[in-house]
Amino acid sequence: MTPTPENPGPATPYGTPAAPRIAVRGEAHLEVDPEIARIGITVSARGTDRTDALTDLTRRNTTALDLVKTYGDAVEKLETGTFSIAPELTRHGRGERVRAYHGRVHLTAELTDFTALGELTTRLADLDLTSVDGPWWALRPDSPAHRHARQQAVREAVQRAREYAEALGTTLTALVELADLEAENVQPYPTAAPQFAMRSRGFDAAAPEQAPALDLEPERQHVYAQVNARFTMSPPTL
Template structure:
């Protein structure tokens, strides 16, 4: 009985050979950059003794908020309405439940690129009747050049680290075998939870006439951290041991 000859692929070592060793490294990059956009959440509320009154008040206040935000023109990159609710408020528990009032809410999100206008806008919004303001949440755009720069810097660091390891052995890098994002080798995606970046300011407007010439809020944009990580494998020349 003869034994089949081993093919070169079967005898090849997955981590290199003495004549062609491999070196595996990780490259990382951390950048601190200024934010590009700021998001603000706006909640408009209304309350009325009946459904029609609550809806009319909510519509009026919602239109006022939208007109105010749109008046800032190009400073507003995006404006969208999220959820709308109208809820009956029942009387205290008893044998016969009755509706005392109706509560309505509309949630709006505005994205701004002009941070000077942002401080004035949030102050004017918070000065409106039954209007709540949440934010700002500072962020970068998904296609921000900062992400590309971080990835490129991570690759350069991986090459430099591999070159230093090879040099410590009296060898030189020969070829790139693999370059992968962190987690790209796994079947399951290695997602990182995204936390809305930045300090959050909350404010609410209550009933009554708005104060004239409300001062603009001075906001300091929070710098954003951009992180990139890659895994790289290289072959190198034979070490001089």
Template sequence: MAPNPPPASPHNQPAAPYGTPDTPHITVRGRAHLEVDPELARIHITVNARGADRRDTLTDLTRRNTLALDLLKTHGDAVEHLATSALTITPELGRHGRGERVRAYHGHVHITAELTDFTALGELTTALADLELTRVDGPWWTLRPDSPAHRTARRQAVHEAVQRAREYAEALDTALAALLELADTDDEDTHPHTLTAQTTRSPRRTRGAGPDDEPAPLDLEPQRQHIHAQVTARFTMAPPQL
């Protein structure tokens, strides 16, 4: 016959979901908000070409795309990521006549670049915008997904939850006993990273400037990022004397 199990100790008994007079619970939230400098700047470049002949349009588009890529690559490590997202060649049909007559061909190449050197950003965006039939959108400022700022915000949220729970326990002349649950309740859609966007176009040359004169680099001010973290923590505490 199997021996009877030892009586359960109060320390190893599962806690009631909502606490008891002998084991009261306390539930708090901890929040953190950080404002930090961005780590990445993203720009979108659209290279365009237009012509009456399809092959000539494609050749011109290839040449302009190569110029833009070469310009981006001259900045070396400042450009951390470079990718071509789409290429299109679209015929423009004539509006008159019964037949389908192509009036012109339009070509577009979309390039995305991410930079870590914000000093080179103004010079690069100005040089790109000065290229013929080239559009530059951005910059969009952001943080890396594994940025230490996210970890710092989460730690601060946990510390605030513990501190808040201790203050409630001290208000009852008691102390916290154990942590029951810690839940990450932050919603990234509710607190997105702050992003700003602007469009830069080819700067107008000043009167009297020669064709080889380069425009002055744009002065771009980085947008500080807002990081949010929130946790819900549930503790047990020693029974207060009410």
């Protein structure tokens, strides 16, 4: 069947002698500073009476929330995750007897000011029965770093195709296809390993002086992008 504008016929992925194709891959790897840091906060309480345990847990949860909120714009997001209150049963004796009640609330805070992050983590870890995990460093999903990596990968693909064409003594004529393979942070939260984990003193410990703020060194983020590109070129003289 003769090709027409309405029916152009089957594609020729490998080109033709009159319009040879070049298929290349462009890659980019950027190393940039993180934009956000996330920490996990676990507030706990324990008591022989359920009501007392809940009251203590509520008070400590409020204290932790109020402390985080004092950092204002440095905290981009503050969320409450899971809450639990569970009885601890005695291991010996007849029947089921409750020995104590354990309560926990998990919070997540996301910060953009890393100087405030060091101070906040220290102050949180100094609270009674409060543990801190993290930080997990990351880029925002719409970070300009992802765009820069994709653009660099495209430029690298064009440059590579031109070099192949020049090796054949010819030039590129048109772009036929550009396919995005991957452009992502290779260590996004929550898979990145935390840089520290702290636990506060117990409720029965003597209150020490306020600990100095942690000096945290942000973990550099790696951003990759890959594209496949196909070009046509003028027929070379072989």
